[in-house]
Amino acid sequence: MPSACGNVSLLQPPVALQRPRIPTLLSAFLTLLNDRLSESIFLPLLPFLLADFSSSGSTVGLLSGTYALSQFAVAPLIGALSDRFGRKPVISICVGGSVVGMGLFAITLTVPWQQIWPGAAAAGVPLALLFTARIIDGISGGTAATATAVLADVTTPENRAKAFGLIGVAFGLGFALGPGLGGVLGEMNRILPAWGATGFAVVNLVMVSLLLPETHPLEARKPLPRKRALNPVSLLQRVFARPDVRRLALAFFGFFMAFNGFTTVLVLYLRNAFNWTEGMAGAAFALVGVIAMVVQGGLIGPLVKRFGELRLTLAGLGLLSVGCLMVPLATEETSMPVIYSAVALLALGTGLVTPCLRALVSKRLTRDGQGAALGGLQGLQSLGTFLGASAAGFSYDHLGQTSPFWIGALVLFGVAGLVAGAPRSARVETRI
Secondary structure, eight states, X not given: OOXXXXXXXXXXXXXXXXXXXXXXXXHHHHHXXXXXXXXXXXXXXXXXXXXXXXXXXXXXXXXXXXXXXXHHHHHHHHHHHHHHHOHHHHHHHHHHHHHHXXXXXXXXXXXXXXXXXXXXXXXXXXXXXXXXHHHHHHHHTTHHHHXXXXXXXXXXXXXXHHXXXXXXXXXXXXXXXXXXXXXXXXXXXXXXHHHHHHHHHHHHHHHHHHHOOOOSOGGGOOOOOOGGGGOHHHHHHHHHTOTTTHHHHHHHHHHHHHHHHHHHHHHHHHHHHHOOOHHHHHHHHHHHHHHHHHIIIIIHHHHHHHHOHHHHXXXXXXXXXXXHHHGGGOOTTTHHHHHHHHHHHHHHHHHHHHHHHHHHHHTTSOGGGHHHHHHXXXXXXXXXXXXXXXXHHHHHHHTOTTHHHHHHHHHHHHHHHHHHTSOGGGGOOOOO
């Protein structure tokens, strides 16, 4: 991303780079939306899609978390490559990788393995291909950072925040549309969502190839950094080396570990305990996306002004804990009202916690430390997603079907303790 301390031309992109404004913004928006859809569309479907190959909660958790782990591993490299070689070639290659990953996932589910190779499932071939597809798609999912850099390239500093609003809209829309669309298409044909996601990735690739100009001028290109700077683990080490944000960073990690843990096994639990269908599970996740989008898109500003980030973070964690505890209390007769009420609380909670906890960390940093620390938070989110999903799947198999929800609530209580016990200077409320 261009430096604010360098040449003046880096603060305001050349006129030639600003002319194709609408195609550029549209290409960036579609790339961000594709990044979110390729993950969210499978949230209500994985247990159903894996039914022919495995009924294990551990398999569901690992496959769900593989995408996030792959993103975590390559995100620093993809950002550095876009600074060195330009935005368009990196985005084009990554979106092309998404097409390959989604296509492989769809083909693997479509192949009649029992007919052409009866022993394939027992040998683990379909599962290996599905994991490979998610790894490819996760590696290609590093486009989010590059698409964000495109928005920074084509906007002036005073208009940058408005342009960055597209990021929240794309991610919120992707999380709202993905599960609902996956559920509806899955009711028609279980494999249809995979082909739909592949088709959207193809459209994204065509749009990027035809409409996206190069927004990163040659004079702003940077050499590739040292290998240490591209190591995602070293980025996390730098975050935890800062005593001013260590406690809140650990809370951030614990939150995403808990939230993505119990949401990963939620559909598997609903399917096995209450015979929920793809459409019913998709509607529940779509409700989460819509509520979270409304909270983060329209309500969070006035709420922060009134109550401050600390109180909202603790309130959100309380809502999440209650919603988490409601799930194992549902019975077959009360599953619909109880589960939908629970996911509504989960949506409200995550809509409050995610932006407010980031803000609490950001307020502890100087201007020079913002980029590295906030990049480290993104890494913590991806790593927490993988570990949470994997641990929840293991717990589901070995400790009982409801265990991930009880454990998730306990972790959230611990996160609340970390936030509430943060140093006093970290709890200065924002009143803007």
